[in-house]
Amino acid sequence: MTRIFTLLAAVWLADEPIWHRVTSGWHDDLVNWLRTKLPPILVILIIAAILARLLGLITGKLHQYSTRDELPSRIRAQQLRTLAAVIHSVGIFVIYFFALLQILTKLDIDVKPFLASAGIVGLAIGFGAQTLVHDVINGFFIIIENIYDLGDVVKIAGVQGTVEQMSLRKTVLRDDTGALHSVPNSEVKIISNMTRDWAQVALHVSVDYSESSDQIIQLLKQVGQDLKNDPDFSNAIVSDPQVPGIERVNGSEVDYLLVVKVRPGRQYDVRRELRKRIKTSFEQNKIKAGSPNRMYVMEAPPPVVQS
Numbered sequence: 001m002t003r004i005f006t007l008l009a010a011v012w013l014a015d016e017p018i019w020h021r022v023t024s025g026w027h028d029d030l031v032n033w034l035r036t037k038l039p040p041i042l043v044i045l046i047i048a049a050i051l052a053r054l055l056g057l058i059t060g061k062l063h064q065y066s067t068r069d070e071l072p073s074r075i076r077a078q079q080l081r082t083l084a085a086v087i088h089s090v091g092i093f094v095i096y097f098f099a100l101l102q103i104l105t106k107l108d109i110d111v112k113p114f115l116a117s118a119g120i121v122g123l124a125i126g127f128g129a130q131t132l133v134h135d136v137i138n139g140f141f142i143i144i145e146n147i148y149d150l151g152d153v154v155k156i157a158g159v160q161g162t163v164e165q166m167s168l169r170k171t172v173l174r175d176d177t178g179a180l181h182s183v184p185n186s187e188v189k190i191i192s193n194m195t196r197d198w199a200q201v202a203l204h205v206s207v208d209y210s211e212s213s214d215q216i217i218q219l220l221k222q223v224g225q226d227l228k229n230d231p232d233f234s235n236a237i238v239s240d241p242q243v244p245g246i247e248r249v250n251g252s253e254v255d256y257l258l259v260v261k262v263r264p265g266r267q268y269d270v271r272r273e274l275r276k277r278i279k280t281s282f283e284q285n286k287i288k289a290g291s292p293n294r295m296y297v298m299e300a301p302p303p304v305v306q307s
Helices: 002-014 016-036 038-066 077-106 112-128 130-144 213-229 267-284
Strands: 153-156 159-166 170-174 180-184 191-193 199-208 242-250 253-262
Touching: 016 038, 038 077, 077 112, 077 130, 130 159, 130 170, 153 170, 159 180, 199 213, 199 267, 213 242, 213 253, 213 267, 253 267
Parallel strands: none
Antiparallel strands: 153 159, 153 191, 159 170, 170 180, 199 253, 242 253
């Protein structure tokens, strides 16, 4: 190593113009690069930064709007937050990806191999994370299409409960027993929402066959109307209770149907109160309820034993 440095020093001292020409060439190349390449690269970076900043302002406004107490009926805070996050993430990626391609082009670097490599890597990641990608895509459309919201009672993937958490990846439900179920969004195929727009209480009432049908229908209508006029339930019931008539005759009992349309989420307490009032009304009017577990005993002569 010492010999190499000694040789270089000797060459420089012996022929200074050679060294000057070498350093002068480097200097000229650097100045030329700074003059021709650097300005467009700086312009690209500045434009990308401005676009990213504008995108951040727009998505920030959406996020702030989602925290308002009063939102239009069809716009949910969860929708706006998710939409803002997705737009920001995808937008930032697109802005800087195209900025990188433009910079590589300005540096006279062929971007075709880069794009091909990126495509192969993306394909490999896509195959390796198919379930995750499916979760995110399903979650995005669930939130954007307003299929269900926090607090809704839904049945998805065979699980029924109240929606406590929602994200692009999963939905968390709590059932009647208090158990918490985490359902990946890729498993959400058929959705039953019991708290959207309105709900319906369809109550089947079994009565002994001997009771008068007209009296039973009148009592059920009266119970439903009294509940609708009750101040505690008047806001829960959205239409007059209906008793279509006899639903089924099963041996010694007759089934009647009482239908009440209620507001979302109120069907459970309305159903319980209806059962209570129907029981009280039947007791007051000496109405015998049906007995599905009735046992019939028929007497028969003893078997004849043949010898």
